[in-house]
Amino acid sequence: MKRKGILGGTFDPFHNGHMNIAYESLYRLKLDEIIFMPAGSPPHKSDKVITSPEIRYDMIKQSITGEEKFKVSRYEIDKKGYSYTYKTLEYINGVEKNTELFFITGVDCLMYIDEWKNPSKIFELSKVVVLNRPGYNKADIMKKKNEVESKYKHNIIFIDIPLLDISSTQIRKKVSKHEEIKYLVPKEVYAIIKNNKLYI
Template sequence: MTLRIGLYGGSFDPPHLAHLALARVARDTLALDELRWQPAGQPWQKPGRLVASPAQREAMLRRLVDDEPGFVIDTRELQRQGPSYTVDTVREVAAEQPGAALFLVIGADQFAQLDTWKDAADIALLATLAVAAREGQAVRPPAAWAGAPLAWRELPLPRIDISATEVRRRAAAGEPVSPLVGEAVAGYIDQQQLYRAAPGH
């Protein structure tokens, strides 16, 4: 039986209920044995923009996915020195789990720009791309890869208007964030006084 592993990376600053909804869709649609949440250490696309520390982002993720079957927190990128590149993580997991079917969970906007990622062709060789498509959103591969063979699956994602930017804005304004992140994560944000001094971030 081939092991089916989903890889779901992001800054998760903070993780919220839309992240959780996508993870559930990926796990169920792709019949994954496990989905690995992989918080980025230093996302190369967002230099200097993270507010919460690596330990705080990991703690929030653990509260978000508590008791969810098939979900694993993989902290390798938090421990890696320098920028976080997805290709390094995909290569490592492929080497650790020979023969496993890997699925990289990304958004449609990321998929359209995948050719700009480091060693993107290697990512596409090692993993099937599982692309989250919001209702009414067209999913297209990078224009530069038109006509190239590419293994990808579309994940139907119900419309959920939640973003990390909105969570941070609400927290900075002293507004409740539990409807966006759940009670456990909201409690942690309040306890740590996260995002209080970062309006608009």
Template sequence: MRHIGIMGGAFDPIHTGHLLAAEAARDAAGLDEVWFIPSAVSPLKSNEPGVSGEQRYEMVCKAIEGNETFRALDLELHRGGVSYSIDTIIELQSRYPDCSFAYIIGSDRIHDLHQWHRINELAERIAFIGLERPSEALRIEALPNWLKQRLTMVDMPAIGISSTAIRRRLAEGRSVRYAVPEPVYQYIRRRGLYEARPID
């Protein structure tokens, strides 16, 4: 049985913080691999992604290239509509019966975990790996006991990078080099994504 961590989200764009989080979870939880699955439409975020699903998926692929323990899947983009984790897990468990799965989630997702679509069924199928940042206060005690029992906390390196801040900097014509992996930086610049200044 292979143990797989799932990193979901818009990845709009994927950045160094995502990769650090995935590696921290893989190392601390003894995962065999981490699979990155860009969402089509997030059920918990009202803002639409800034670029197409295909472009976000391509950036993920470029970001993880060369890491044999990281993998990108576009199944939520192909499915379309709102990306509910329970639908993704049911599909993954059907496709990969030799794998066990755990969702890797940040502190913001830990707080709203009880609001996830069909969370009772999801928690029966998988576990959760929570990333704890030293600078953020968590209220894990507010979660119901049956959910806390499915949650394992791991330390997350402190890094102040967000996709929102990256998009804002690009829109202002400022550099995001090293906030995103170099292949992603080059991809954004060449295509002028997020109103980035194109490479001459």
């Protein structure tokens, strides 16, 4: 049975922190593949201006060229309506036969998982993997992890790794202030941001 990680997000823009998470998850969980899943229309960001899905998809596609164990999916981009994680996992389970799925997310998502659409289904369809993020207390994380595990009767895999303190919000702000971001994003993403005059 193959082991595949699903790493979703808005990826606006895709950055080196995302690559770090993907590699660490690949190694720590002994995965065969990481599937990046850029959101098409995320319901929790319906009130925000988001870069076009095609550009965000292209950022990832160009950044992972040559990476044999990294793939990017168009599923959420091409589907109509909001992108719900449990629906995405249902779809992937339908097309990826004989595969164990690992849904990889940040601790910030763990903190409000009860607000997600059908969280119990997410646990049924995948092993949920939570990675730490800068600014969170480990004791608080463990407390929430235990509460969620008890409620949904499924274990959560917590990966405590040194993370790059990079966020898409930080990058967009830097671009708007004409500050350098070359050290924060893959060179392919840097070119796309410049060529499309994004975030200015």
